[in-house]
Amino acid sequence: MSDTVGARPRLYGRSKGRPLRPHQQRLMDELYPVVRVENQPNMSEFKEVWMEIGFGGAEHLLHLAQGNPETAIIGAEPFLNGVAKAVGGIHDFGLKNLFLHHGDARDVMDSFSDHLLSRLYILFPDPWPKSRHNKRRIINEAFLEDVSRVLKPGGTLYFASDIIDYVDWTVTRLNQNGRFSLVIESPSAWREPYPGWPGTRYESKAIKAGRPCHYLKFRHAA
Numbered sequence: 196m197s198d199t200v201g202a203r204p205r206l207y208g209r210s211k212g213r214p215l216r217p218h219q220q221r222l223m224d225e226l227y228p229v230v231r232v233e234n235q236p237n238m239s240e241f242k243e244v245w246m247e248i249g250f251g252g253a254e255h256l257l258h259l260a261q262g263n264p265e266t267a268i269i270g271a272e273p274f275l276n277g278v279a280k281a282v283g284g285i286h287d288f289g290l291k292n293l294f295l296h297h298g299d300a301r302d303v304m305d306s307f308s309d310h311l312l313s314r315l316y317i318l319f320p321d322p323w324p325k326s327r328h329n330k331r332r333i334i335n336e337a338f339l340e341d342v343s344r345v346l347k348p349g350g351t352l353y354f355a356s357d358i359i360d361y362v363d364w365t366v367t368r369l370n371q372n373g374r375f376s377l378v379i380e381s382p383s384a385w386r387e388p389y390p391g392w393p394g395t396r397y398e399s400k401a402i403k404a405g406r407p408c409h410y411l412k413f414r415h416a417a
């Protein structure tokens with residue numbers, strides 16, 4: 196596997212699991228092109244635009260889209276089987292507000308207008324725990340510059356992780372960036388899932404393994 200994708204370091208591992216079932220493949224061939232972010236001329240008919248990066252099995256993404264029909268929800272994920280799950284959900288629940296990018300979130304963010312997003316969710320991102328792999332963490336200086344451009348002033352970045360070192364890393368880098376402030380609603384808020392939280396596959400793996408999860412919120416200043 197190459198260490199770079201174009202000019203950027205590669206941030207993710209495998210992008211395919213088991214072969215798709217025929218029904219899933221059909222939806223990828225027919226419905227994915229319709230809901231692909233790049234094929235939406237504009238999203239101005241929606242009240243707000245929110246994005247989730249690395250939605251994995253799409254549990255949280257589908258929950259967001261179902262609960263917020265007036266908001267455009269964008270999901271980016273390079274793992275084909277996850278994208279097929281999201282497309283299956285769009286079909287089964289008749290969702291009209293969920294748009295997908297099968298690939299690296301950074302590529303689709305490049306096409307966004309400034310301050311498009313009111314919310315950005317990054318939930319249990321790949322922790323890349325070995326120090327020689329830390330550079331693959333999605334939270335890095337260049338990425339935060341991109342986030343700063345596409346997130347509205349006053350918008351919210353949600354970051355959840357079960358890896359305490361990655362939580363520290365993220366708080367440090369957001370502080371260094373200078374345009375994000377940690378929202379502390381109560382002394383224990385960062386140990387409690389966000390309101391209405393449906394859970395995700397990686398969160399339940401962490402809980403089963405006895406790793407405490409952390410749920411942070413950062414407000415974007417400008």
Ligand SMILES: C[S@@+](CC[C@H](N)C(=O)[O-])C[C@H]1O[C@@H](n2cnc3c(N)ncnc32)[C@H](O)[C@@H]1O
Pocket residue numbers: 206207208248249250251252271272273274277298299300301318319320321322333395396397398
């Ligand atoms: C540890 S999994 C967590 C999945 C899900 N959020 C959850 O909580 O179950 C991290 C996910 O981020 C995705 N990912 C990694 N780098 C990414 C990138 N640059 N853009 C979009 N997704 C990415 C991976 O493919 C993987 O599905």
